[in-house]
Amino acid sequence: KPRTEEFLKEYPVVLSTTYSAKSCISKDMVFDYVIMDEASQVDIKTGALALSCAMNAVIVGDDKQLPNVVSREEELALKAIQTTYQVDDRYNAVTHSFLQSCVEIFRDAPVTxxxxxxxxxxxxxxxxxxxxxxxxxxxxxxxxxxxxxxxxIRTVPGNHARGHFNQREIDVITQEVLQECTESRSIGIITPYRAQA
Incomplete structure (x- = not known):
């Protein structure tokens, strides 16, 4: 941080999370641009932090992809803040990703x-x-x-899910789907929850 100017001359492009963008350079400096990728998965709080460290912003994202995840505890706190301070719905961090907020607030910004x-x-x-x-x-x-x-592949109807875990789906994958993939060199299984993985 104390050698930010010297650092940026050597490394003019800095990669960071939205949360850490402001803390990776001196508080007296700003970037020319912040380019925020996957902004549909960024929450409003950290998105705003990232904007505070640059003169210009390019927001990249896809509102048809999965949004950021808001925990139940965070949702309660955010709703309390919104109610207490009458926060405009466009800044609702429970229902809006950073990208959604930007689209609703900056109506004249070019979109591609x-x-x-x-x-x-x-x-x-x-x-x-x-x-x-x-x-x-x-x-x-x-x-x-x-x-x-x-x-x-449809599994038999029934209540097999337990929170973020579904044993029936796992059984179908291991006993039916993987049996058909014996010739495959690699197999990827994607699930939205750690417990299911």
């Missing part, structure tokens, strides 16, 4: 949809494209005729 999609198989992104993006995305990957790129 990055339409080209390079990350996954066209059949996978096509589901998301139709479900969430109104067909606006362009898949830049190639369908090579792979079978069962995307499929739905």
């Amino acid at each position: 949809l990055l339409r080209e999609h390079y990350r996954c198989h066209p059949k996978i992104i096509e589901f998301c494209n139709q479900r969430f993006y109104n067909g606006e995305l362009i898949a830049m990957t190639t369908d090579k005729g792979e079978k069962e790129v995307l499929q739905v």
Whole structure:
């Protein structure tokens, strides 16, 4: 911190979390730009902290992706603050990510949809494209005729979930899905909760 000017001459681009952006340089200095990526997953409090350390901001995010997670304890505190101080709904940290707040507050700011999609198989992104993006995305990957790129496997009805854990889903994956993947070199399983992982 005491050598911020010297540091920035050597390293003109600094990567940081939104929470730590303000504390990684001298309090007397600001960056020319802060570029906040994945802003739909950033909460309003840390997003504001990051804005306080720059002259200009570029906010990058996708409001159709998962929002930031607000714990029950944090939700109660934030609701109390909002009620006590009559905080405008556009700054509601329980219902809004930093990106959502920015979109509602800076109505005249330019917005660009990055339409080209390079990350996954066209059949996978096509589901998301139709479900969430109104067909606006362009898949830049190639369908090579792979079978069962995307499929739905329904488990038997019933109340199998216990909080953030569902043993029935785990059983179906291990006993049915993984049995069909014996030729695969690598397998990724994504779940929203640590307990389920």
